[in-house]
Amino acid sequence: MYLLNYAVRRIGQTLPVALLVTVLIFLLIKLLPGDPASAVLGDRASDEAIRALHQQWGLDRPLWQQYVLYMRNLATGNLGQSFRYRSPVIEMLPRRMAVTISLVVYSMLLSVLIAVPLAIVAARNRDRWPDQIVRGLITLPLASPAFWVGILLLIVFALKLGWFPAAGYGEGFAGHLKHLFLPALTLSAAFTAVLTRNLRSSLIDVQATTYVYFARAKGLTRRVVLFRHIFRAALLPIVTLIGVRLSYAIGGAVVTETVFSLPGLGSWMVDSISARDYMVVQTLTLAFALGTMLINLATDLVYPLLDPRVRVG
């Protein structure tokens, strides 16, 4: 019950922050030079046509009135209209959101799937050659920018081997899995390295604790000790890391989505800023802010499940 109270309280605390985010982003985008009407109508549009569009969109009203209208619409679930695409933002959001969430989750899964075995191998062979190889190898993705890793993966797996498509999101679940594999691998590259290093250190620390020696002395097999005693304790710092990283991954998705031409939130955000598509930028910023807050909350809530000694609140 206390966990539920805690969650409700934390969500309540996020509301003022979300409100602040709406004010900030509303003001920031209006401060930028440039205008959505000229972006929509093009270089050759007349001044009269631009004025007419401003009037139609309500951009000729004072800023505070525009903000009040935006908040009133937001309260009723109306996210406004994309100026550029002449469509309600709410209609375009679900598909885009699905792409980015799938990409981020997929990349996390791949990171865990690759980092866990590597960290275990490294930790159990500390300072011997398998450890050296793992530590050496993971510095590569850590030192490589995502757009470069993405292009390399495209050249090898899409162009040379032809195993994966070069661009797009695909159709159907299997199609999405296939299309998102290379982007997810790109997005996961740097995090896999960080995760491997941290998990390795964490495992080494826990390995050296007295309760692990005791468990071994008790006659438990190495596997049981590893998964029941060492691994669970070593996971705690890793959960924090995953939480922080998830927020970063949303930002990292911008580059990855551009390289792989994925129609996600990141590439939409970049296009919308260039087109001064105010409503889309406002909605996406709010969504990113809320997403980050929810991830942080979820991270806090997972702690006590992993370690009963931890109490939130």
Place this chain on the structure above:
Amino acid sequence: MRVVRVVLAIAIAVGLILSGLAPGVTNATAQQFKKVIVFGVNRAPDDLDPVTQDGNPNIWTFMQFYQQLVRVNVAGDGFEPDLAERWTVSPDGKTWTFFLRKNARFSNGDPVKASDAVWSLKRAHDIDGPWQWALEAVRSIAAKDDYTVVITLKEAWAPFLADISLFSNSILSEKVFKDASEDTISNKPMGSGPYMMTEWKKGEEVVLKANPYYYEPGFPKTAEVHLKYIPDDNSRLIAVQSGDVDGIDYPPFSRVAELKRDSRLEVQLNPSTAVAHLSLNVRQAPFDNVKFRQALAYATDRYAIVRAVCFGYATAATTFLPKTTPFFNKESKGYVYDVNKAKALLKESGLPTPVNIKIMLRSNDAVHQTTAVALKAMWAKIGVNLELEPLERATETARYRANQFQIRITGWTNDIPDPSQLAAYELGFTQSQSYHSGYQSKEMDDLIARGQREMNLDKRRQIYYQIQDLALRDSPIIWLYYAPYTIAVSKKMKGFVQMATGPYIFRNVTVSE
């Protein structure tokens, strides 16, 4: 360790298994030709109303399903019937009668009637859009019967056939769109062309299917076309090289040589109406000094820019007109790079050196950056110190519209096979303040007006030759080069055509398995 091995095996297997899953839309069929063409485009359409839009991605997309009364031939130097199978003009040149073909139908099965043409052309005439000029000579548009459209002009108008062939004069269904909102016209277009749009995943893909009622029997040859948005140049190239898509637009010039070596691909350098140029703001000093403008024009080594920016795949510009446009003066030499002449002109201008000026460019545009850097080096030789001012696209556009610039890197793509549009837009003050350069010349305005009204072909040619000479003399704009459109398609693709004005024609395209 066994668990570790299992997990590792899973990680590797996931990749391998996935690579065998989920065939895409280009999946082969048992037939000789593919049923679906997938074409990668570098920019996505965002609004498909032919009257209000001026972006190439929009125009090139809606031209797949909209038709006009007449269309430009592929060579770009004449006209052929489209919805009108023939037309006549009265001896005074003021009354044009178009006879519509009776077998043309919209993709919903309704016949294309004169009333549709009248409604569509009146809409294009009345809306304050970028293409209103194309019907400025029109006095009235009327339907004589179901299949005859009569257009009366205020005066004889030489480029009228070119103007009526413009995409903004597309024929829409009156029944479907008469009471429709602008959003509906933009989002749910429906025309009578070879294709119809069946799905539009905005910012991702446009799906076009053959219009079952299209009037030309046996066309289009392929049932479905997907225009897939792949903005990143590297990804678009890899997509066509790996066979993920059948063709792409705009492979960058820097990669053309590499693509030409790829035996699976055909690289097309299609003649275009594109002209790259620099707009000078002649409202302010030192650009109000014609000698200074001429000095800059002589100090610009266009061949070096063509090599640096276009890797030699473009031609140095000699006049303001694209080479593909009628009345282009082949004899014109333009400004031939001459540093000494430039220095002499700068001296004559009376300006103290060094002259400090600024060039506005788009910050993430490689062509703009290379051009600006090259100009800086060239102009330094005559004592002009060029400062580069990179700006983000929307900011740059705002500054341009407000005339707050000294030099702007920009360009033009002509939309009709006639010089009148470009002359009026780029050198006439009324439409655009001479492309925002602020250039205003009575002599030029008179020539432009005469060029629009002169019906004698030879006399008209002479007028446009004079306009080209005068534009060079006054140099409110420095014309740099004529660049071709670059396209890379699979060698299995046959029949792909790109108009000099830009749009692709998929009507004849087949892709063998």
